[in-house]
Amino acid sequence: MSKPKFAMYWAASCGGCEIAVLNIHEKILDVDAAFDVVFWPVAMDAKYKDVEAMQDGEITLCLFNGGMRNDENEHIAKLLRRKSKIMVAFGSCACEGCIPGLANFSSITDMVDTAFTTITTDNPDNIRPVISYAMPEGTITIPTLNPILKTLDQVVDVDYYMPGCPPESHQIAAVVDLVIAALNGKAELPPKGATIGAGNSTVCDECTRKRNVKTIKEFRRIQFTTTDPELCLLEQGIPCNGVATRSGCNARCPSAGAQCIGCYGPAEGVVDYGARLVSAFASVIDSDSPEEIDRILDGLVDPAGQFYRFNLAGSLLRASKLAQKG
């Protein structure tokens, strides 16, 4: 009997998710033993036409990472959806837009300008990409950018969500074990639409720092201050996103002395991640005077960036007015 088929794809992402998959170490051998890897551009040579030639639903498990930045991303997402039984939005980019989704704060023109003209780019002739270019051998094209970055489930139907930037390797290993067990009839897959490879609570629940009643007179940036290693970071005025963020990472950042930046996405039941953080941060401000509240809030240099670092494309508002105008 032939083995079930496995595919992994990257759309608008950094490649960290692929590294995280390889970080499951020798368990990757279990993946190889249980699955026939048919399509994984970062690890093997396969062509889009190979996928196109497959039967619908022929791929058993597809881990799809990356957001929908251009029409190629969307085309492959739709193709892999058709060919896959289980489509997993793998990692923060596919689930909620992640760092590439921050471009949804800017117009597409500003985004391209930043990529091709700013100081980190050596481009003295101001060469810009063109969608279609006529060569002697024929016309060549590159994919067209979407005006705003979309999440995977804004384009295709998604079976499971696996959050994290990137997902923790022990969580990936657990999911691999679960899927293999389910294929052998030894376990049940969770209901469609479930978040897998993560907890159902918040990062605060996993955090070992001491917590008291939170009252804040000042927000401070962690790079300009020293913090108490035992005490809750938010209580010390460090904007820590743990209160709204899904558990599953064992509170790695707060344990290491850094604030949670929210890469595991919204906790169970949170509709809009940023709105939940607005609620939480505003509630702990220790002032009843509008002037003092404003002064305290000045300590949050970039509130929208702080609250939507990973979640802008997946939020209720999705993209700024500037980005919507194109």
Next chain:
Amino acid sequence: MTEETKPFEPVIIGFTCNWCSYRAADLAGTARMKYAPNVRLIRLMCSGRLDPTFVFKAFAGGADAVLVSGCHPGDCHYATQNYKAMRRFHLMTRVLTQMGIEPGRLKLLWASAAEGQIFANAITKFVEEVRLLGPLNWNTTGVNIPAEVAKEEVTV
């Protein structure tokens, strides 16, 4: 009038508290005070109940402006929760500004149960201010508002 010549009528979602601002609206109604009909009021038990998600969803769902209204500072039925609403209002305004939603589209209004006239006048004034700002037309094409919050979609 044809569609083109009709003046722009803003859609405003108003959140009021059970004890003061909703009573003010009620008083304005029973006293037959005239004010702009553009605000759709939603009664909460307290302005402190206002989850910023409600405000963001209203904008994403097509509202041109949102009004948050509660008891005067010091008068909250639940002691201090209207101060929480005030802090959230300040932080929401900052986030919304970064998203390109003008601060003038989110208003905080204190009104006691006796202030029907003040409430009515403030709403009429707010509607005129929003009319000057023009339609927000938030592009929600393809936005996946989760099923549990999309049951009662905002319709114009």
